[in-house]
Amino acid sequence: MSSTFVRTRAFARRPRVRRILRAYVAFSVVWKLLLIAALARADAAAPALVREVARVGFTVSDLDASVKFFRDVLEFERVGERELAGDAVERLSGVFPARVRVARMRLGSEEIELSEYLAPSTGRAFPEDTRGNDLWFQHVAIVVSDIDAAYARLRTHRVRHASSGPQRLPDWNPNAGGISAFYFRDPDGHFLELIHFPRGKGSPRWQTATDGAGPDKLFLGIDHTAIAVRDTDASLAFYRDLLGLRVAGASENYGPEQERLNAVFGARLRITGLSAARGPGVELLEYLAPSGGRVRPADARANDLLFWHTDLVVDDAARAERALFATDAELDSPGAIDAPDGARAITAADPDGHRVRLIEEDAR
Numbered sequence: 511m512s513s514t515f516v517r518t519r520a521f522a523r524r525p526r527v528r529r530i531l532r533a534y535v536a537f538s539v540v541w542k543l544l545l546i547a548a549l550a551r552a553d554a555a556a557p558a559l560v561r562e563v564a565r566v567g568f569t570v571s572d573l574d575a576s577v578k579f580f581r582d583v584l585e586f587e588r589v590g591e592r593e594l595a596g597d598a599v600e601r602l603s604g605v606f607p608a609r610v611r612v613a614r615m616r617l618g619s620e621e622i623e624l625s626e627y628l629a630p631s632t633g634r635a636f637p638e639d640t641r642g643n644d645l646w647f648q649h650v651a652i653v654v655s656d657i658d659a660a661y662a663r664l665r666t667h668r669v670r671h672a673s674s675g676p677q678r679l680p681d682w683n684p685n686a687g688g689i690s691a692f693y694f695r696d697p698d699g700h701f702l703e704l705i706h707f708p709r710g711k712g713s714p715r716w717q718t719a720t721d722g723a724g725p726d727k728l729f730l731g732i733d734h735t736a737i738a739v740r741d742t743d744a745s746l747a748f749y750r751d752l753l754g755l756r757v758a759g760a761s762e763n764y765g766p767e768q769e770r771l772n773a774v775f776g777a778r779l780r781i782t783g784l785s786a787a788r789g790p791g792v793e794l795l796e797y798l799a800p801s802g803g804r805v806r807p808a809d810a811r812a813n814d815l816l817f818w819h820t821d822l823v824v825d826d827a828a829r830a831e832r833a834l835f836a837t838d839a840e841l842d843s844p845g846a847i848d849a850p851d852g853a854r855a856i857t858a859a860d861p862d863g864h865r866v867r868l869i870e871e872d873a874r
Contacts (some may be wrong), residue, residue, distance in 0.1 A: 547569055558754020562823035563789030564869065565614070565649050566735045567623030568819045571632045572613045576624050579697055583667045584652060585729040586622070586822040587614035595629075597852045603812040604842035618731025620790050622650060623821070626661055627813035636693050636699030636815040642772040642795070643803030645862045646810070647738035649693070649701040650790075653716050653730040656658065656705040657690040664704075670695040676682070677771040678702070685761035686711075686781075691771055696778075698815050728854060734783065734791035734818055737864045738803060740797040742780055742796045744861045749792060750832055753822065753866075758791060762798075776800050792820065806863035810840070812871050818864040819857070827854035827870035834858050834868075 570576040573591075577861055580586040595609040603610075609629040615622050626632065640647060654660040657676050672693035681687040685861065688708040707716045739745040749755045764778040772779075778799040784792045797803055810816060824830045825844040834841065840859040846868075849855035854870040 514766075517799060533634055533652060540598045557825065558756075558786070559824050559826075559833060560753045560786050560822040560868070561788065561825060563786050563792060563820065564730070564821040564823050564871075565621040565623050566648075566790070567819050568627060568648075568700055568812060569632070570624050570626050570696075571635075571814050571815060572614055572697070573624055573626035575697055576626075577613050577615065579866070580615050580622070580624075582697075583664065583669065584617065584702075586617045588613055589616045589621070592807060593628075594850045596850075598848055601843050602849055602855055604857065608813075617652065617729055618685060620732035622732070623819075625812075626788055634809055634816070635813035638699060640694075640699070640701075640816075641803070642701075642774045643738055643797035643800065644776070645738050646806040646864075647701065647803075648735060648817045648864060649703050650735050651703040651705045651733045653689075653712075653733050654704050654706050655693065655728055657704060660704050660706075661692055661729065663788060664692075664694055670699075672701055672773055674770045674773070677767040679763065679767055679771075680765060683761060683763060685759060686763055693771060693773065700815070700818075703736070707733075732790045734793045735818075736793040736795050737860075737862070739794045739796050739860075739862050740803075740805075742782055742794055745794050745796075746782070747829050748839075748860050749794075752837060753868075755786055758785040759783040764799075774800065783842070787863070787868075789823075803808055810863070812865075819864070819867050821867045821869055823871050824868045825870065827856060827868060830860045830868045831856055 556788055577588055581588060591611070591612050591613040593609065599610060600606045600608045605627070606653050607629055608627065611626045611628060613624045615624065641769065672695050676690050676692040678690045679686045689711055690706045692704045694704070695701055710718060712733065716733065750757060760782045762778070762780055768779065769777045774797070775801050776796065780796040780798055782794040784794065831846040834856065840864065842857040842859070846854045846856045849869065855867055857865055857867050859865055
């Protein structure tokens with residue numbers, strides 16, 4: 511070992527140097543958050559970047575098996591399928607060389623997108639030991655008219671549990687009391703949620719849908735996608751201040767019901783619901799306890815099964831690109847590109863690595 515290296519290590523161990531390094535890292539984080547807030551204030555007169563949450567997608571190992579699962583078990587309808595290859599899909603996904611089979615499935619008014627990579631072949635399996643506080647965690651919440659009947663349906667199809675069973679959240683929680691939910695897993699291990707809203711809770715559309723559903727309408731639509739985050743305030747700087755989603759609600763959930771729902775002993779969550787003008791919500795899950803949730807693998811790619819993306823519709827992809835570049839956001843694509851369907855799009859990462867695709871579509 512060289513004497514220069516030894517001196518460098520000794521220098522770095524000095525208390526004053528450590529304090530300076532820590533202060534520099536903290537300053538860098540604060541500076542980025544302040545920059546995002548400043549951009550949001552400067553752009554306050556302009557409309558929000560995002561006007562709609564269009565869909566949520568994830569990578570699967572066998573598209574046909576996944577389509578069958580969502581169709582036969584959860585009553586989704588396949589509304590489109592195509593095979594993509596070439597420059598556009600490679601630049602949007604950050605995977606090269608790429609050939610992908612993609613299917614869109616609809617439940618009610620909401621859609622999911624399933625992607626199977628033919629080249630390169632499907633990457634790493636979904637980590638079996640994933641817990642709700644791991645920072646790659648994401649799910650979609652499927653609204654049901656009858657939680658017990660929906661759970662029985664899953665049992666009939668031998669679906670894997672994530673929760674121990676349906677949980678009714680306690681009445682002492684003013685924002686979540688009376689809501690019933692259950693976590694389970696699809697054939698690749700992705701987490702999904704059944705959720706039932708009692709009268710007076712959730713979006714009014716679920717009350718109307720439940721009231722008029724009838725015995726044969728069990729699965730109604732997607733209420734939200736939820737993501738585990740390290741720091742709610744940092745995530746709000748991205749989703750609210752930069753992208754323009756609005757805070758629709760918040761609660762702090764804990765207790766035995768929440769622990770069994772999330773399968774995380776001692777779970778205490780700060781939950782923040784966000785929404786755009788249209789589409790399902792985006793829910794931020796910050797675990798106040800227990801600490802120690804694992805970070806997303808730095809080398810995770812779009813063909814890995816832990817990969818999810820949330821598609822957000824913007825009016826101006828160039829404006830979105832400028833905003834992302836100004837805040838030094840991590841990008842999978844080199845900027846706004848012509849996507850396979852002809853729209854302009856850009857793929858970016860939030861502060862915890864969850865992917866969003868900002869897509870410029872014609873006004874609906």
